[in-house]
Amino acid sequence: MDVPTPKNSSIPGPDLLARVAKGDQEAFEQLYEQSSALLYALVMRIVGNQDEAAELLQEVYLEAWRKASNYDVARGTPMAWLVTLARSRALDRIRALGSRGKGVTASLDDTPAAGLVATNSDAVEMRAATERQALVGMALKRLPPVQRQAIELAFYGGLTHMEIAERLQTPLGTIKTRIRLGMEKLRDSLRSLWEEELDILE
Amino acid sequence: MDHEQLEESLSLYALGTLEPESAREVHAHLATGCPRCSALLREYQGTATMLPYALAPHAPPANLKSRIMAAISGWSASATTAPAALPTAKPEARRYPFSSQTSRTWWSSPALAAALGGLLVGTGASLYYLYDTIEAERASSVGNQLALTKANSKIADLERQVEERQKSLAKATTELNRAIQALGTTHALLAKREEQIEILQASRPGKGTEDIAYILASPTTKMADLHGTDMAKDAYALVFVEPETRRGFFYANNLPELPAGKTYQLWVITDKPVSVGVFAIDRGRKGRMMMRDIPAIANIKQFAVSLEPAGGRPQPSGSIYLAGSM
Numbered sequence A: 001m002d003v004p005t006p007k008n009s010s011i012p013g014p015d016l017l018a019r020v021a022k023g024d025q026e027a028f029e030q031l032y033e034q035s036s037a038l039l040y041a042l043v044m045r046i047v048g049n050q051d052e053a054a055e056l057l058q059e060v061y062l063e064a065w066r067k068a069s070n071y072d073v074a075r076g077t078p079m080a081w082l083v084t085l086a087r088s089r090a091l092d093r094i095r096a097l098g099s100r101g102k103g104v105t106a107s108l109d110d111t112p113a114a115g116l117v118a119t120n121s122d123a124v125e126m127r128a129a130t131e132r133q134a135l136v137g138m139a140l141k142r143l144p145p146v147q148r149q150a151i152e153l154a155f156y157g158g159l160t161h162m163e164i165a166e167r168l169q170t171p172l173g174t175i176k177t178r179i180r181l182g183m184e185k186l187r188d189s190l191r192s193l194w195e196e197e198l199d200i201l202e
Numbered sequence B: 001m002d003h004e005q006l007e008e009s010l011s012l013y014a015l016g017t018l019e020p021e022s023a024r025e026v027h028a029h030l031a032t033g034c035p036r037c038s039a040l041l042r043e044y045q046g047t048a049t050m051l052p053y054a055l056a057p058h059a060p061p062a063n064l065k066s067r068i069m070a071a072i073s074g075w076s077a078s079a080t081t082a083p084a085a086l087p088t089a090k091p092e093a094r095r096y097p098f099s100s101q102t103s104r105t106w107w108s109s110p111a112l113a114a115a116l117g118g119l120l121v122g123t124g125a126s127l128y129y130l131y132d133t134i135e136a137e138r139a140s141s142v143g144n145q146l147a148l149t150k151a152n153s154k155i156a157d158l159e160r161q162v163e164e165r166q167k168s169l170a171k172a173t174t175e176l177n178r179a180i181q182a183l184g185t186t187h188a189l190l191a192k193r194e195e196q197i198e199i200l201q202a203s204r205p206g207k208g209t210e211d212i213a214y215i216l217a218s219p220t221t222k223m224a225d226l227h228g229t230d231m232a233k234d235a236y237a238l239v240f241v242e243p244e245t246r247r248g249f250f251y252a253n254n255l256p257e258l259p260a261g262k263t264y265q266l267w268v269i270t271d272k273p274v275s276v277g278v279f280a281i282d283r284g285r286k287g288r289m290m291m292r293d294i295p296a297i298a299n300i301k302q303f304a305v306s307l308e309p310a311g312g313r314p315q316p317s318g319s320i321y322l323a324g325s326m
Helices: A014-021 A025-047 A050-070 A078-097 A112-127 A131-142 A145-155 A161-168 A172-189 A191-201 B003-015 B020-031 B035-054 B063-080 B083-098 B110-122 B124-203 B209-217
Strands: B222-228 B236-242 B247-253 B262-269 B273-279 B287-291 B302-309 B320-324
Touching (some): A014 A025, A014 A078, A025 A050, A025 B035, A025 B063, A050 A078, A050 B063, A078 B035, A131 A191, A145 A172, A145 B003, A161 A172, A172 A191, A172 B003, B003 B020, B020 B035, B209 B236, B209 B247, B222 B302, B236 B302, B262 B287, B273 B287
Antiparallel strands (some): B222 B320, B247 B287, B262 B273, B262 B302, B302 B320
C-alpha cells in the first residue's frame, strides 16, 4: 500500500499501525509517543482522576496492541481508532462508577470548554502547539456556547440526547438541533483537518 | 425514520448520543450501504475524533510507557519464540532487568524478548521470574517516579527560596543606595559647613572671635538653615543661636549685590517680625553679623532677610531674600 506521508509527521499513519499489527514494538513505541498526550488528556477529561486515567490508558494501549490487526483503514485513521477506543473505555469506566456526565458541568458560565479553549490558546502561544490544536480550539470557541455544551456533554459525558435534555431541562428537539447545528459547523470549520485525515487513508 | 431524519441523526450517531433504539435504526440503514449517509458519517466521525485536540495536551505519568512496553514485550515473546532459545539466552536475560542503566530499554532487545519467551515456555519458575522482572521494573519505575517527584518539589522549593532571597537582596540594595545617597548629601552639607566655619573664623581674627567660638562651642547652640527665595536662588545663610546668652551669629553667602541706598535686614519672626539688625555684603557677596538680645528660642518660628532702605525699618517692607527655620 502506498501511503502518502502525512503533513504532520506527529500524527500516526495506517502504515505505523500495520507494523504494530505485525508485532513491531518499535512501531508501537512510536505510536505511544505520538498519541499518548492526546489520549491521556481525553481520558483525564472523562474520568477526572489522574491515577484512574493512567490505569485506564494502560488498558487502552494494551488493547490497542492486542487488537491492532483488527484495525480497518476503511473505518478511520489510527488516531480516530485510538480516540474511539480510549473514549469508549473511559465512558465504560464512568458508567460502571455511576459518575457519567458528572465531570461535564451543566453551567454555561464555567463550561469546561471555555477554560479548555483558553488553556489551549495559551498553549498555542506558549508551547507552539500544533496547528491542529489551534484550529480545533478556535472552531469550538466560535460555536454558540449552548451548542458546544451539548456536544461536550455527549462526547465527554457519554450522555444520550435525552439525558442531556433532562440535565439541562431543555426540550429534546432543542438539544438535537443544538448538537446537529454545532456538529455541522464543526464539520465545516474542521474540513481541512478531516479531509487531510481521509487523504491519509487513500 | 425517513431518509431525511436518518441523515439528520448521523451527527448524533457519530457522537454516540442517540438512544439505543434510534442508533440501531441508523446502523441498519448504514448496513444497506447508502453511499450518501456513509460519506456523511465519515465526515462526522472525523469531526468528532478531532474534539480532543481542543484539550490541552497532557503527558501521562513517565512510568506508564515502560509499564506498557514491559507488558507487551512479555506477550509478543511468548507468542513468537521457540524454546530452543533458552540455554544461551538465559544468562543475558537475567542480567538485563537488574542493570539500572539498561532498565529503560531492556524490553526492546529482540534477543531478550526471545529469551523471555523461552523462559516462559520453559518452566513455571521462569514464568514467575518473568513476572518478577516486570514487577521489579514497574516497582523501580514507580520508585524512580516518586524520587523524581520529590526531587522536583525540592527544586521548586529551592527556586522559591532563591527567588525570595533575590527579592530581599534587591530591596536591601535599593535601601542601601538610598542610604548612600542620603549620606552623601549629609556629607556634602557637613563639608560645606565646616568650610564656612573655617572661613568665618579666619575672616574675623580680632573682635568677636571669642564670641563666635563660644557660640559654636556651646552644646545648647541651635542652628537654622536659610534658603534663598526667588529673589536670590543661589543664596543661603546659617544662623547659630546660643539660647542661654541669647546671642547668635549670622552668616550669609551669594546674596545679590545691594543697590545704592539699600541694606539687608535680618528678622527673627516670633508672633511678629523682630529686627535683629542690618548688614551689608562684601565683594564675595558674603554677609556676617553678630546677633544680640535674640527673643526666647522657643518663640522663634522663622528667620528672614529682606531688602530694606538704608538704615533698616522697624517692620519688613521689601522683598524677602532669605528664609528658614530651626
